[in-house]
Amino acid sequence: MGRPYAERIALAPATLDLESRMSEAGVSGAWRRLDMALDGVDTHFDYTLIDCQPSVFHLTQMALAAAHDVVIVTEADIYSVExxxxxxxxxxxxxxRDLANPTLAVRGVVVNALTTTALQAEQRDSIRQIFGDLVWEPAIKSRTTLAEANTDMLPLTDIRTTEPRAMYELLGQSFLKAVLGSAYA
Known part of the structure; x- marks a missing residue:
């Protein structure tokens, strides 16, 4: 099976050393370290995705200072929505203002690990009410095949079912529409 995009994707996983950056939180200008580290390094990529926890702690602030766009990923439970x-x-x-990033924009909200419970359906609807048109479709269903692919370090193209691939392709299209706007359509 061909992987037309695989050679165009590079990953730079974080290491435990990144956790030591938390101790720098009170140091003047520390929130700009990631922005400075990425300066010129990622110019040959169309997009640099920075995955971080849904908090406003130091590591997330460094990511927001370096970012142009934000996509919020949340689960359909009260704590994740908060x-x-x-x-x-x-x-x-x-x-x-605080991170000197005046062009930062939230481009979308992705609902992740959605199950078929009534409570999660209510929370999904709540997410849609809170964030409106920012919510991208489809929601990512909770699937053990995705967790197993992650554990086994398999690309999505190696997953036997086509449903997860289709979900991510639709989300990729939502990303391009949100970031590129009418230029993508």
Whole structure:
């Protein structure tokens, strides 16, 4: 099976050394370290995705200072939704001023690990009410095949079912539409 995009993707996983950056949180200008580290390093990529926890702690602030766009990933439970709201508020209200990143924009919200319970359906609907048109479709269903692929370090193209690939292809299209706007359509 061909992987047309695999050779165009590079990963730079974090190491435990990154956790030591938390101790720098009170140091003046420390939130700019990632932005400075990426300067010129990622110019040959179309997009650099920085995955971080849904918090407003130092590591996430470094990512928001370096980012152009934000995609919030949340699960359909009350604590995850509250974290998503905090990230949204920080990214739209404080980050432009406090992190000297005035062009930072929240481009979308992705609902992840969705199950078929009534409570999760209510929370998904709540996410749609809170974030409106920012919510991308489809929601990512909770699937053991994705967790197993992650554990086995397999690309999504090696997963036997086509449903997960289709979900991620649709989310990729949502990303391109949100970032490129009418230029993508």
């Amino acid at each position: 974290a998503a709201k905090r990230i949204y508020e920080f990214a739209t209200q404080r980050a432009p």
